[in-house]
Amino acid sequence: MRKADLELTEDQIDRVASMFSVDPVTVRRMTFTHIPQSSRRLIAGEPRQLCSSCLRIVDRSRIILRSQLLGWRITCPLCGGRLQTISGRDRSSPFGGYHHAALIGEGMLKDEAERGIQN
Ligand SMILES: [Zn+2]
Structure with missing residues (x-):
């Protein structure tokens, strides 16, 4: 796969x-x-994060959403909620005050990976 x-x-x-x-x-x-080769290093081989609001289970298996593999995603593309790590070890971050800047960074990395827009 x-x-x-x-x-x-x-x-x-x-x-x-x-x-x-x-x-x-x-x-x-x-x-x-x-996605260009240079951005593929940010694509995980297995889900690393999830959105608890958009979690779907079919036949007792979690549906893996594309966004769960993308290292640049910090928000869910479906609901806009914050993604959580699968390990459940989300801790409060010392960078919590920079959430807005992180969202800008998420958009820049997405643009580069999915639209070829260099930043
Ligand atoms: Zn969601």
Whole structure:
């Protein structure tokens, strides 16, 4: 799955899209193939964080949201809530007063990774 997340070719994307009767754009959005190599070091191989408000369980398994793998995310893209570490060891941060600046940083890293906008 990790390899599919990062290295699908256009032909493979088309085939996956055909298999699931979805648009290739949908498949691309579900993977990280469009993210440049320089930003991929911030993509985890397994979920590192979660949003307790958007947590979904299907057949006794947690649904893994894309945002749970993205190291630059500090907020949930669905509800805007603050993401928590999976280990549950969230502690109060000495940088809590810089939350607004952290949100700006989150946006800058997202822009670079997902839109190629250099900061
Ligand atoms: Zn959420």
